[in-house]
Amino acid sequence: MRSTLTKSSLCLSAFFCLITPAFAADPLNLLLIDGQNNHDWKRTTPVLKSFLEKSGRFTVDVATSPPAKAEGSAWDAFRPDFSNYQVVLSNYNGELWPKPVQKALEEYVSGGGGLVIVHAANNAFPNWPEFNRMIGLGWRGAGFGDRVTVDDKGSVVRTAKGEGPGAGHGAQHEFSVVTRDRQHPVMMGLPIEWMHAKDELYHGQRGPAADMHLLATAYSTKSTGGTDAHEPMVWWIPFGKGKVFTTVMGHGDYSMKCVGFQTIVARGCEWVATDKVTLPIPKSFPTADKSLSVE
Ligand code: ZN
Numbered sequence: 001m002r003s004t005l006t007k008s009s010l011c012l013s014a015f016f017c018l019i020t021p022a023f024a025a026d027p028l029n030l031l032l033i034d035g036q037n038n039h040d041w042k043r044t045t046p047v048l049k050s051f052l053e054k055s056g057r058f059t060v061d062v063a064t065s066p067p068a069k070a071e072g073s074a075w076d077a078f079r080p081d082f083s084n085y086q087v088v089l090s091n092y093n094g095e096l097w098p099k100p101v102q103k104a105l106e107e108y109v110s111g112g113g114g115l116v117i118v119h120a121a122n123n124a125f126p127n128w129p130e131f132n133r134m135i136g137l138g139w140r141g142a143g144f145g146d147r148v149t150v151d152d153k154g155s156v157v158r159t160a161k162g163e164g165p166g167a168g169h170g171a172q173h174e175f176s177v178v179t180r181d182r183q184h185p186v187m188m189g190l191p192i193e194w195m196h197a198k199d200e201l202y203h204g205q206r207g208p209a210a211d212m213h214l215l216a217t218a219y220s221t222k223s224t225g226g227t228d229a230h231e232p233m234v235w236w237i238p239f240g241k242g243k244v245f246t247t248v249m250g251h252g253d254y255s256m257k258c259v260g261f262q263t264i265v266a267r268g269c270e271w272v273a274t275d276k277v278t279l280p281i282p283k284s285f286p287t288a289d290k291s292l293s294v295e
Contacts, residue, residue: 028273030058031085035065036094039120043253045091048118051262051294052089055279057270061085068094082108086273089265090121096128106130110240114272118265119250122205123167134244136212136237137205142166144206150180150217150230158209165204170225172251174291175201175218177233177260185277186245186267187215187234190260194286197258197293202248203227212237216264234264236272243272257293260286 032048034041045062052058066074075098082088082104096102109115115134123139125131132138137148144166147159177196179187196218203220204227216234220226236245245268250256259282267277286292 025278027059028057028086028270029084030060030087030089030269030273031080031082032060032062032089032091033065033080034062034091036068036092037120038093038123039251040253041091044250044256047253047256048089048091048265051256052266052269055266057266057279058087065092065094065097080104082113085113087114087116087269089116089118089269090124091118093120093124096125102128102130109134109242109244112241114242114269115239115244116265116269116272117244117246119200119202119248119255122246122248130239132207133210134237134239135207135246136209136235136244137207137232137246139167139202140206142204142206146209147204147206148209148212148214148232149227150214150232152230154180156214161206165227166206167202167204169200169202170220172198172200173224174198176288177216177218177249178230179216181213181215184213184215185275186264186271188277189281190263191285191288193288194260195289195291196249196260196286197255197291198252199249199255199258199261200251201226201231202233203229203231205232205248210237234268236268245269245272254293257295258286259284259292259294262294 034045049060052060063080065078122135143162145161149157151157176193178193179190201220212235214235217230218233220231222228234247249261267279270279271277
């Protein structure tokens with residue numbers, strides 16, 4: 001009798017081991033911000049929320065701003081309490097936030113909070129200097145700041161403001177993403193090169209790019225309307241005690257369904273929040289020749 005009991009409790013624990021994520025840590029609280037974007041945020045926010053929650057590592061709250069040109073008082077209610085969250089993810093590209101919200105985000109990140117910027121979120125707030133420092137490079141004109149690319153030998157090249165192209169992108173297409181820092185916790189174990197689902201390949205991003213750590217690039221071909229340069233796709237920047245992690249991938253919901261995109265964003269969120277990455281790289285991952293998307 002005793003041995004039967006032991007056996008069934010063993011089975012039970014094995015069962016729970018199977019359904020419980022590999023880490024025992026409490027989920028991280030993540031705040032996703034949307035509400036204005038020249039992109040279809042009503043379609044992309046659910047994709048972001050879904051894969052982050054499915055990872056088992058996050059609980060996701062969404063703070064939606066008032067719509068564009070809302071009455072002044074509509075913004076009074078938009079006061080996200082960043083201090084409740086270990087990571088803030090911006091899917092927002094719209095009107096400048098009220099001063100108290102700007103200040104709250106600056107204090108949150110400089111105090112050690114994590115901020116993650118996806119695609120057009122780096123188009124926002126050109127006139128907010130601290131935001132430009134946080135993101136390093138944004139969708140700005142050539143005269144705004146430096147440009148960063150990588151040459152064929154893998155060396156980082158800075159182009160001074162005013163020289164070369166400003167922000168843009170060619171026709172959407174699938175493109176190859178090259179890992180540039182294989183030792184970084186988010187990138188460790190990723191293929192050196194993998195095929196990303198159809199997306200816009202941003203080029204000519206501009207900004208102060210101070211303390212910028214470049215993690216991945218993509219080659220922008222002339223034939224798709226690009227720049228003939230290896231353009232930054234993923235990078236991070238320290239801001240006070242906090243970290244800001246950016247990927248310019250993620251134009252459409254179809255781009256965000258890419259397993260590579262989801263892996264990098266989820267691991268990036270975990271890393272800015274905890275300084276560590278426990279989320280695994282999926283066994284099925286895009287290869288150098290073939291993209292891979294999930295519903
Ligand atoms: Zn876009």
